[in-house]
Amino acid sequence: MSGYRFYQRVTGTYPHLSKLLIVCTISGGSLVAFSDASPFRGAYADHAGQVDVKKKKVVVLGTGWAGTSFLKNLKDPSYEVLVVSPRNYFAFTPLLPSVTNGTVEARSIVEPIRNIIRNKKYDAQFREAECYKIDTENKKVYCRSSQDTNFGGSEEFTVDYDYLVIAMGARANTFNTPGVEEHAHFLKEVDDAQRIRRSVIDCFERASLPNISEEERKRILHFVVVGGGPTGVEFAAELHDFVIEDLAKLYPILKEHVKITLLEAADHILNMFDKRITAFAEEKFARDGINLKTGSMVTKVSDKAISTKERATGETLSIPYGTIIWSTGIGTRPIVMDFMKQIGQSNRRVLATDEWLRVEGCENIYALGDCATINQRKVMEDIAAIFSKADKNNSGTLKVEDFKEVISDICERYPQVEIYLKKKQLKNFVNLLKNSEGEDELDIEKFKSSLSEVDTQMKNLPATAQVAAQQGAYLADCFNRMEVCERYPEGPLRFRGTGRHRFHAFRYKHFGQFAPLGGEQTAAELPGDWVSIGQSTQWLWYSVYASKLVSWRTRMLVISDWGRRFIFGRDSSRI
Amino acid sequence: MSGYRFYQRVTGTYPHLSKLLIVCTISGGSLVAFSDASPFRGAYADHAGQVDVKKKKVVVLGTGWAGTSFLKNLKDPSYEVLVVSPRNYFAFTPLLPSVTNGTVEARSIVEPIRNIIRNKKYDAQFREAECYKIDTENKKVYCRSSQDTNFGGSEEFTVDYDYLVIAMGARANTFNTPGVEEHAHFLKEVDDAQRIRRSVIDCFERASLPNISEEERKRILHFVVVGGGPTGVEFAAELHDFVIEDLAKLYPILKEHVKITLLEAADHILNMFDKRITAFAEEKFARDGINLKTGSMVTKVSDKAISTKERATGETLSIPYGTIIWSTGIGTRPIVMDFMKQIGQSNRRVLATDEWLRVEGCENIYALGDCATINQRKVMEDIAAIFSKADKNNSGTLKVEDFKEVISDICERYPQVEIYLKKKQLKNFVNLLKNSEGEDELDIEKFKSSLSEVDTQMKNLPATAQVAAQQGAYLADCFNRMEVCERYPEGPLRFRGTGRHRFHAFRYKHFGQFAPLGGEQTAAELPGDWVSIGQSTQWLWYSVYASKLVSWRTRMLVISDWGRRFIFGRDSSRI
Incomplete structure (x- = not known):
């Protein structure tokens, strides 16, 4: 254990040594010098106390991609950081569809946020709580604890900030369709994925009972995915693999009753991808027997049926279902809505920031990730x-x-x-x-x-993990060089004012996007209009995702989960 | 994948080849002959249909140690087996205390029951349901489905049996102490262990909030374990390790507030073990700072305090607590109680069987594991x-x-x-x-x-996994040789009748017992009064438990969990 912890500390201090160390560490004890030379946080804090520098308080709301990326990249020890989030961990959300079917375990894709901020140069604390109000005038954030235990109700507290970083993410968008909130599963949180997994097994167990009529059995085993975006498509494909590769062996008589339907309101799935990928995916789904219904808008969800309106014919259908997964994009969280009203953005749908991720109309408040959008200035x-x-x-x-x-x-x-x-x-x-x-x-x-x-x-940036992570890293970099850039601004000319902007504006760099299609097939759209489809892309997907995981622990766990799946298949215990 | 599945099938058919195969399998394809020669279940079923043999229906209630051991050891293809249980998996319960602290993951210790019965020679089916009534007259079992989804209420059905095997286990015994049911955690099921894990993290997160008073913080971080048996002791020890080795690093300021108390009504903990082990455990707990209170009887549990009566002084104490784990032994399940009334055993506390595990006063009904006890005849x-x-x-x-x-x-x-x-x-x-x-x-x-x-x-057998597993194997063996033994009875003389009993009576063979004490120290009582304590025993524990796991999948998972814990520590994400 100590060996790894030592390595962690050394590479935390000298990240550029990371690769070197993997090679060197075998040769032994000569590295101890690095450790001794590293500036410990404790030592720094003492020093800071001596010269009596008042640290700037940074409050970070949220521990998703944006917030965590900010925390990982912040290096300046002159900040005192407080992280507030209802989740005490960071979750590697692109693997959530894999969790729903047990290809990867939930715990393999999460990392405690305290672990992430533990060896940082800045002072950091974490509070497991939800922010429910922001007071911009007095620079205060109101929080409420979220532990659902019998500790005597929720606990409330306020925290002061000098800088506020809002990275609270978004919620699933139901488009106010009646019944969705009550009956559908979403796929935003780790909890959701675990619930879906249990629900799938429940359906199979229920359908195995002797008194169930043929019709009812068909209904129970009808899995409906609403939304043909990458998440919905990946979930449908993973579920299909799970059924074919694993469940069919354990529930042989049910195999023929299973039906997976993907409903999409537009004319094609994977709209944001290259047409070649869309065509390949649609063909593959047809081959696999996944029922793809495009141009079909869900108007209502009851406990046993989904009502849709077909765009082409105008007719209304009622589709009986057993499990419904809703994945049609994101909406704004109520607390962010309230905040927008408060700062005069009530006519907008998403919290707007400028190109430096500063919330429009606010002092020292930044917003990034899915909860915000950059309001790009027009020429x-x-x-x-x-x-x-x-x-x-x-x-x-x-x-x-x-x-x-x-x-x-x-x-x-x-x-x-x-x-x-x-x-x-x-x-x-x-x-x-x-x-x-x-x-x-x-x-x-x-x-x-x-x-x-x-x-x-002008285009809005997509609501992806990639954008959020880049925004977090960008903002941390700005914070790291705040003082230097104050003196030597590096940004573009202020056309409407004088001088230059302090920082370069945020620029998103697109590294491509994957769309796993099941059966060891993945499609990828890479920079330069390069489209890659097939099994080799699946291996590219494996290696990219493994390398992007937040820690060596999660990396090892996810890789061993994949290995386990190859050897033993997925587990179908209902836990 | 196919390689492993092939191996599974071959070893299922020729279990004595199992060890040989591990060595040989590297050398390649020469083993295909075994596979082809193996009698497939499907082929057998056809054959049985031709000669029109009516198969005997065996209904097994429960998928714990006893039921699963029975299913694993049953070999005679002339039975048609139906398994009914609210859990569709077998759980390796001795590792539950490890699950509460994340040393081992919940999924690593479970195996789907359908996987266990899949490659058996007898026909087997599984229903995820709870038995709520047994009709001995008409040989019917009444079941209710237990899926907690919105499928339109629970589904009821009945099944017929020729032989009924009751292996429903027991529930935690609260001794009717008020408040226990509402406030305490038990440690019987996988769900319980997962809940405890979340609750421990909840306590630490709650105690990290800023507005909590010092007194309240101490209360929240007071973990009380009631019951000084092996489970309670192991949980307390594991929790201590979790706090010291992992949580102390992530919650450094809370470390000093954490208190673990073990309450035991008797004078010593681990009563069923050798005195040397008890003494060692008590010393180790004192050294570790685990607060051991013996002679202390819990009389009431409220939401924030435990009332106890001290046997030595007679005084009543009120102990504030954050989390309480109740592990004081087992009680009879309500459905078993009802069944006992029905068959005239209402004056007993546990369902009584004879030495052949047959329920007293019933025809063709067997009971084994924690739900029953053998009513040994007096000389x-x-x-x-x-x-x-x-x-x-x-x-x-x-x-x-x-x-x-x-x-x-x-x-x-x-x-x-x-x-x-x-x-x-x-x-x-x-x-x-x-x-x-x-x-x-x-x-x-x-x-x-x-x-x-x-x-x-005369002594009652302890309510352990070991007893249950041996009973399951014994009963399966009797079922396997039912016809032969009918003709050639092998049991002892019938002193009150004529001839011999069909089978040898069940005899429990004690292979020893472990008591993990934390800090890589384990105590073991092995046959022949051999007591072994220390780190080497911990390694014995690792190897015995790894070898006893139900499948290669769980074995690999548990071992990799242990490895992960050694390298990265335990995870503290609240999922």
């Missing part, structure tokens, strides 16, 4: 300011050459410009301006017209 | 019959030499005779008779007096 809103900034001598017209000084700032401040250029296959900004008229000099009107279509390229 | 009750059986010529007196013919039958029928001989250090039965008077000839009175103390040696 057209600032077009006059941009023009006048470039037109240093206020001549009213200016040469394209003059722009060269501010081009990079424009591109950074308005990323849509770059996307537009890429799409039009133009090499640079100057070409875009030249293109419009072929002239070398522009006035404001020509400038406007040349940029008029740029803003159409 | 004194049958003394006249025994005497007359030996006295072939009805002379009224007989020579000791004449007894030699029936000695072995007496010893088998009345095992207390053997125990008595061993205790008195007499070599055989003849010596016992001779001893009483020194004469060679006895009349009935002398015979009586020489055996008068024998019945004091």
Whole structure:
């Protein structure tokens, strides 16, 4: 044990040594020097006390991808961090569909948040509680404990903050469809996945009882997934594998009664993916016998049937079901809604931040991950300011050459410009301006017209773990260099003000996306329009997910879970 | 996967090849012949149908140690077996205390019962349901489904039996102490262990909240274990390890507030063990700082305090607590109570069987494991019959030499005779008779007096997994040889009737018992009064438990759980 803990401490202090150490550690004791040289947190705290520096209080709400990524990347010891979340662990959510079918165990994908913040250079504490109110005026957060034990009701407390990081995630979106809240399973939390697993086994056990009619048996064994996004598709595919590979052996007479249906309101599943992937997935589902119904909108869910409206024919159907899994996207949490009302964002659907992840209209409050969206500034809103900034001598017209000084700032401040250029296959900004008229000099009107279509390229970032993790890391980096950047701002020009922004704006870098399709087949969309489908992609999926896991413990557990599944199959005990 | 499944099938058919195969399997494909030669269940069933043999219906209630052992050892294909249990898995209960603290995962110690009965030669089916009534007259069992899903209420059905095997286990015994049912955790089922685990983490999280007073924090972190048997002691020891080795690192400021108390009504803990073990355990607990209170009887449990009566002083104490674990032994389940009333055993506390595990007063009903107890016949009750059986010529007196013919039958029928001989250090039965008077000839009175103390040696078997498993195996063996033994009875002489009993009576063989004491220390009482304490015994414990696990899957999982604990410690995520 101590060997591993030592390794953890050393690599925590010198992350760049991590790879080296794996190789070196076999050679023995020569590494002790590193450990002794590492600045212990305790020692630092004492030192800080001596010089009487008042630490800035950072309160982080949430321990999902965004919050945890922030905590992992924060390094500056001048902060005092308090983490508040109803879950005392971080969960590797992309593996949740695997948990529902027992390919991976729930405990293998979670890591206690206290473990993550334990060896950090900053002081950190954790409270298992839910935030229920934010008081921006007095910089206070109101929390309520969430332990559901008989300790005499819930406990309430407030915490002060200097900086508040909101990373509370989202909830499942039911689109107010009646009956969904009561009857459907969601797939957001670890609890959900465990409940679904038990429910699947329940259905099989129930269907095994002798007095059940044939019709009832069919109903019980009808698993309906609503939503053809990557989560819904992966769940349907995993469930199919579970039934075929494992349950069919234990419940041989039930195999023929099992039916899996995937309902999608749009015309195709996996809309956000390349068409080739969609086509492959739809074909594979047809081959596997997974019943795919597109253009089908759920209007109501009762305890035994789902009502749908078919877009093509307009008719209403009633589909009997045993288990329903609802996976149609995300909605805003009530507490975030309340907060939005309070800060004057009530006309919006999601909490809006600027490009630096600061909540619009708030001081020192940041929001990231699924609970927020970046309200990207439009070029057209600032077009006059941009023009006048470039037109240093206020001549009213200016040469394209003059722009060269501010081009990079424009591109950074308005990323849509770059996307537009890429799409039009133009090499640079100057070409875009030249293109419009072929002239070398522009006035404001020509400038406007040349940029008029740029803003159409603005897109909201997808609500994925990848975005949340990058935002967390970005914000931590800003916090780490807060003082330096205050003195030496590194961001783009302030077109409407003077000087520069402190930080570079957040830029999302897309590393691709996987869509596991079951039967050791995975589809992947990688950067540069590269589409990869098949078993080799499944192995890529295994290796990427294993490497992305949050700790060596979870990594070992997930890999051994996969190994166990290969050798022994999935377990069907109802626990 | 297929490799393992093939191996499973081959070893299922030829269990004696199991060890050989582990070695040979590397050498490759030469084993395919075994597989082809194995008699498949399907093929057999067809054959049985042809000759139109009506199979005997065996209904097994329960999937604990006794029931599962019966199912594993039953081999005769002429039975049709139906298993009814509210749990669709077998749980390796001796590891439950390890599950409460995360040393071992819940799923690692369970095996689906369908997996266990899948490759058996007899036809077997499983129903996840609870038995709520037994109709002995019509040979029917009434069952109720136990899936807690919204499938429209519980489903009821009846099943017919030719033979009924009751192996429903017991429930925790509260001795009707008020408040126990509502506030205490038990440690009987896998669910219980998972709940305790969450509750322990809840206590630590609750105690971490800022507004909690010092006094309240102490209360929340006070873990009280009631009952100083092996389970209670092991749980207290494991919890102590969990706190010291893992939680202290994540909750450093709480460490000093944690208190573990073990309450025992008797004067010492581990009463059923050798005194040396008790002394060692009590010393170790004192050293570890586990608060041991003996002679302390719990009279009431409220939501925040336990009332006790101290036997030595007679005073009543009120002990504030955060979590209470109740482990004071077992009681009879309500359904078994009802059944006892119905068959005229209402004056008994536990369902009584004879030495062949047949329920007294019932035809073709067997009971084994914790739900039943063997009502051992007293020698004194049958003394006249025994005497007359030996006295072939009805002379009224007989020579000791004449007894030699029936000695072995007496010893088998009345095992207390053997125990008595061993205790008195007499070599055989003849010596016992001779001893009483020194004469060679006895009349009935002398015979009586020489055996008068024998019945004091009668003991009920302990309610352990070991007893239940042996009973299950014994009963399965009887079922396997039912026809043969009908024709050629192998049991002892019927002293009150004619001929012989069909089967040998059940004899429990004690292989020793472990008491894990935490900190890699275990005590063991092995056959032959051999007591072993220390770290080497812990390794013995590891190897015995690993070898006793029900399947290769669970074996691999438990061993990897142990390995994980050594390397990474226990997880403290609240899931």
